[in-house]
């Protein structure tokens with residue numbers, strides 16, 4: 637069931653449901669999440685079951701403001717506090733040392749916790765309503781200080797960026813707050829703050845350069861620390877996959893491929909910044925914007941759209957090598973590895 641996220645009655649009903657242990661499709665500025673009370677092991681177990689996700693893959697816990705950190709983290713290093721000051725609320729998740737005894741199931745039993753404070757007004761309203769202890773409209777359980785929410789897709793698939801995508805992934809019975817299409821379009825930047833220096837686990841709208849500018853330390857990459865590789869499922873090599881096979885190519889290889897296929901090109905979609913020539917009337921073409929943020933915003937909806945057209949192959953022009961494209965490059969490389 638999809639409810640209008642701008643309706644205060646819908647927020648109250650959704651907060652009531654979360655406090656009673658139910659699942660909720662929640663809009664954020666990055667992607668839609670599948671939300672539940674982070675302190676309830678039973679509620680969190682439902683998230684893993686609905687997504688088909690292994691239960692040792694930790695979930696991000698969402699809080700209404702930076703004050704929420706103290707409920708979950710035992711320590712906030714100086715550089716992490718600078719990142720909070722610069723980018724919360726916003727598309728940035730921080731991995732911090734976990735307080736013992738909180739959010740055990742949500743964190744997959746790790747001694748760390750991923751915390752994010754989303755900026756989307758519907759997410760903000762929901763998180764505040766969940767935490768408001770005296771609010772009669774949302775009563776039906778204790779206050780909820782943190783809402784665990786992975787992206788609301790089935791495990792390994794493309795994250796949803798509209799309420800309808802959430803329904804398509806998880807069924808019409810799920811309660812979903814509609815907050816419109818997501819403005820960022822790819823998942824939050826994740827910075828591990830448990831290793832003395834920032835480590836970029838997942839690139840996103842907050843770039844590597846912005847992290848360095850905010851805290852004065854150049855972030856390491858997960859490749860710099862091989863021992864920690866498989867902890868984040870969004871960092872598995874193959875992930876974010878549409879049903880069709882994805883190939884990344886430069887503009888020249890794309891044109892050569894289309895020339896080779898001539899008028900026979902069918903069941904193929906192309907997503908490129910350059911203008912391409914094809915003799916085939918059946919080729920599905922979408923233009924990739926020249927701007928990284930605009931591409932991120934539409935990327936997952938474009939991939940879903942290609943699946944809806946039942947193409948078998950998706951040929952995508954390799955994004956530029958510049959830093960602002962790192963998030964988009966990462967998602968496409970992983971889609972191509974699947």
Ligand code: TXA
Nearest residue numbers: 666669694695748749750786787823824867868869870
């Ligand atoms: O933008 C986002 O971050 C969205 C919205 C809904 O907030 N959420 C999201 O969640 O992308 P999910 O579960 O699809 O991806 C979260 C990533 C996973 O790769 C997970 O392994 C990693 O964060 N993660 C969470 N807690 C962690 C921890 N304690 N240590 C290492 N990685 C962690």
Ligand code: MG
Nearest residue numbers: 786787795870
């Ligand atoms: Mg995900």
